[in-house]
Amino acid sequence: MLACGLATHFVPSNRMLLLEESLKKVDTSNSFVVCSTIDQFCQQPSLKQKSSLNRLEIINKCFSKRTVEEIISSLEEVASNSASKWVAQTIKYLKKASPTSLKITLRSIREGRTQTVGECLQREYRMVCHVVRGDFSRDIFEGCRAILVDKDKNPKWMPPRLEQVHDDAVEEYFSRVDDPEWEDLDLPVMYSNGRIMESKL
Known part of the structure; x- marks a missing residue:
């Protein structure tokens, strides 16, 4: 979650109550103060041996290629110089897929x-x-x-x-379905204080 940018801190579960109590005492919405408080309880998570983060260099190198063919070719090149089971298994899965x-x-x-x-x-x-x-x-x-x-x-x-x-x-596959009985996805417009809000990641 941290590596993907979906989380900003990692706090062990046994410290969550302490963090909650400390945050209750914070009397400002200043993000620096809030982050500093959380920092007191967070730690760097230890990666499991099979974590994808341990293979990030290979993943970035191979999966940044422009096409699927180039991705597989890049993985095969890595496999020719490595005994990585993960690389071999990934190639196998990709070649077996549609x-x-x-x-x-x-x-x-x-x-x-x-x-x-x-x-x-x-x-x-x-x-x-x-x-x-x-x-x-x-x-x-x-x-x-x-x-x-x-x-x-x-x-x-x-x-x-x-x-x-x-x-x-x-x-x-990215075109609108050409069928009058098949409706396109129509998301509701969100408003906040009279302004149209646009959802973003």
């Missing part, structure tokens, strides 16, 4: 970096709608068949190879 799903997921993650929460929700809603409707691919149903129904764990993806999933095919 090529279409990999490409729309990467596109979605990249777009989400610069979008508001509302824009992210709308984008993901449209993606999921197209996936469950089977508008452009039946991979979701094939995956369910292979894992949940027949349990042969041998899905037949269409198309079966990453290079066969073209950008224009990926683009379709």
